[in-house]
Amino acid sequence: MPRARIQPFTLRGYHGEPTAGTVTIHEFNREQRLRRALAGLGKWWGVALVCVLIPVAHFVLVPSFLVYGTWQFFQRLGTAELATDARGVCPDCGAEQALELAPRWRAPQPVTCRQCHRGLRLTLPS
Numbered sequence: 001m002p003r004a005r006i007q008p009f010t011l012r013g014y015h016g017e018p019t020a021g022t023v024t025i026h027e028f029n030r031e032q033r034l035r036r037a038l039a040g041l042g043k044w045w046g047v048a049l050v051c052v053l054i055p056v057a058h059f060v061l062v063p064s065f066l067v068y069g070t071w072q073f074f075q076r077l078g079t080a081e082l083a084t085d086a087r088g089v090c091p092d093c094g095a096e097q098a099l100e101l102a103p104r105w106r107a108p109q110p111v112t113c114r115q116c117h118r119g120l121r122l123t124l125p126s
């Protein structure tokens with residue numbers, strides 16, 4: 001099992017006071033990254049294989065899923081820290097929400113409020 005830690009962060013908007021939130025970061029070692037990458041590759045190449053059976057559409061679908069699977073493979077291989085379950089309060093409108101973050105954890109990064117659709121900035125607390 002990958003190790004996980006809770007990472008506190010700060011959300012900044014345009015007007016309001018910065019707010020605090022948390023995100024769960026899963027840490028993968030080299031072997032876990034490879035296993036995740038192979039699982040992703042197998043899944044999408046499996047879908048591509050099934051699409052071979054669809055007439056006409058397979059000309060588009062099969063290469064698309066093969067390419068997507070390969071892209072996923074390298075994405076996952078390079079993802080040492082995966083961010084999930086990010087929660088925070090929008091500093092501009094005050095809505096508490098689950099935040100949509102880039103899967104590969106990095107800070108700072110831009111996020112968008114689901115309520116007011118303003119661009120916010122996620123940073124690590126100093």
Ligand SMILES: [Zn+2]
Pocket residue numbers: 090091092093094095113114115116117118
């Ligand atoms: Zn908002």
